[in-house]
Amino acid sequence: MKKNLLSVIIFLLIAPSCYPQALRSDKILTTLKSELEKEHLYDLNKEKRIKQLRNELDHTDIKNFNNRYALCGRIFEEYHSFKFDSAFVYVRKMITLSEKFNQPENLIKSKILLGSTLLNSGFYKEAFDIVTTINVNGLSDSLKSDYLNLCARLNAGIGDYDNDAYFSKIYRQRSDQDFKSAEITTPSNDFEKTINLAFQPDSVRDKKLTPNFYYNFITGRGLSQHKIAMVATRLSFAYTGDDRILFLALAAINDVRSSTKETLAIFLLGQELFQLNRTDDAYIMMQHAVKNARFYGARNREVQIESILPLVAGKVIDQKQHERDKLLIGFLIFLIVAVILVFVLVVYRRQMQRIKSNERVIKEINNELKSINGKLLESSRIKEEFIGLFFKTCSSYIETLDKVKRRAQHNIKLGKYNDANIVLEKVQIDKEKAQLYDTLDTMFLTLFPNFVTSFNALLKTEDQIWPKTGEMLNATLRIFALVRLGVSELETIAKILDYSVSTVYTYKNRVKVKALVPAEDFERKIMEIKFIDDLQSINTSS
Structure with a gap:
């Protein structure tokens, strides 16, 4: 133990002087792209190995537990990070063999492997079910550590999946506790301790522990490609920017070479490149990440990637369009x-007459621009008046329906039941109101698609107001939607929504009291919520 620790210390001291400066991320990304083009060759080699193992299993005596279990284990390891459904089949065979030949330790080991496989593909509930069947009493330290690490990963995974302020916190606390228990059961070795030093604060971390040191540390120890990928992915969380890209690209390269499809590295690499505005490379990585997730069967990862991929693709398209626009602008300039040069030469040759002619042309163009601007202002004013007229007309229509209803009731009192029925059958006030509100909600959310999110950003989490399933806006949101449209008078809002003035006043004050901003500034903040055009321009620039 002391010799191993001494060798690590000597390595820490001499490594910075023996290795060159940190590799540039551009160079390793070029290597990664080259490896991605050869990905199918690595996959063919893996499938060839699997075929040989399966053939060997087919010719093994069914009564020979050790050989059959070992072969199933080797096939499972080949499939574990390659293809979920096949890995699931062979780990189930390992469980069946262990049960058939009464091998309790192998049975627990196989169940832990099954739980890990289910976790990788997003079957969290099923993985939890497997974990609950494992009796940890009497387990060896190694198996107990594997069990605790599985529980920790499972709690961390379900916490990230829930992404909830309350429940995710509970799952992450359980995950931390399980990791600590695993560390107590089987303490980290010298290699793991060296890796853990990377996560110390900058003020404490040894200056010799540079990204370049760790790069050479994990690539120069004869680790398997899959192990290098796992360690490099973990190290990436200790760094940012180009240093993080370096480790994620190293992990992705080794994932490709080992035909690992259940990989986090290339997805994280795509995210990091996207955040650094390297969208072309980010799009390439995200495409490969979603392809790997589909091939493996990682449903949770596929959903996660597909929620981000359109953003990356959209930004790529925007950048390409921006480049074309710059080229066009350059050509126009x-x-x-x-x-202008030709014009200047002509001016000098034709003297003042040409200048006066150009002045008249400029004046005509300016007059045309003024005319166009006047039309634009007029058009804008017409739109504003139209929206106001629309809401007033709808409100007036509801009042008319209400009057018709009253006439029908009057006919009933006079005994004119047939006339009353005819009138009432034509009146569906609730339906008309619902249609009006739906029209209001639809029109408003078309103009302000980010309104509900922006509105709730002004409130604490526990006070936020979200529409129920099937709703576009609820009563409170609808009141402030009208405020955003410029309808500020309580009487007008009450008339449009068929509330009393006091009800509208109560709704507004109830929200203002709970706001994160002063009550007198709340409506001003509502008015600052972006219109759809502003929102799109912000998304494009970001």
Whole structure:
């Protein structure tokens, strides 16, 4: 133990002087792209190995537990990070063999492997069910550590999946406790301790523990490709920017070479590149990440990637369009400059008459621009008046329906039941109101698609107001939607929504009291919620 620790210390001291400066992320990304082009060759080699193992299993005596269990284990290891459904089949065979030949330790080991496989594919409930069947009493330290690490990963995975302020916190606390228990059961070795040093604060971390040191540390120890990928992925969380890209790209390269499809590295690499505005590379990585997730059968990872991939693709398209626009602008500038030069030569040759002619042209263009601006202002004013007229007309229509209803009731009192029935059958006030509100909600959310999210950002989490399933806006949100449209008078809002003035007043004050901003500033903040055009421009620029 002391010799091993001494060798690690010597390695820490001499490594910085023996290795060159940190590799550039661009160089390793080029290597990764090259490896991605050869991905199918690595997959063919893996499938060839699996075929040989399966053939060997088919010719093994069914009564020979050790050989059959070992072969199933080797096939499972090949499939474990390659294809979920096949890995599931062979780990189930390992469980069946262990039960058939009464091998309790192998049975527990196989169940732990099954739980890990289910976790990788997002079957959290089923993985929890497997964990509950394992009796930890009497387990060896190694198996107990594997069991605790599985529980920790499972709690961390379900916490990330829930992404909830309350429940996720509970699951992450359980995960931390399980990891600590696993560490107590089987303490980290010298290699793991060296890796853990990377996560110390900068003020404490040894200056010799550079990204370049760790890069050479994990690639120069004869680790398997899959092990390098796992360690590099973990190290990536200790760094940011180009250093993180370095480790994630290293992990992705080794994942490709080992035909690992259940991989987190290339997805995280795509995210990091996207955050650094390297969208072309990010899009390539995200495409491979979603392809791997589909091939393996990692449903949770596939959903996670597909929620981000459209954002990356959209930004790639925007950048390509921006580049085309810059090229076009450059060409137009060149053309304008050329025209100006020709124009100057003509001016000198034709003297003042040409200048006066151009002045008249400019004046005509300015007049046309003024005319166009006037039309735009007029058009804008017409739209504003139209929206106001729309809401007033709808409100008036509801009042008319209400009057018709009263006439019908009057006919009933006079005994004119047939006339009353005819009138009443035509009146569906609730339906008309619902249609009006649906029209209001639809129109408003078309203009302000981010309104509900922006509105709730002004409130504490526990006070936030979200529409129920099937709703677009509820009563409170609808009141403030009208405020955002410029309808500020309580009487007008009450009339449109068929509330009393006091009800509208109560709704508004109830929200303002709970707001994160001063009550007098709340409506101003509501008015600052972006219109759809502003929102799109913000998304494009970001």
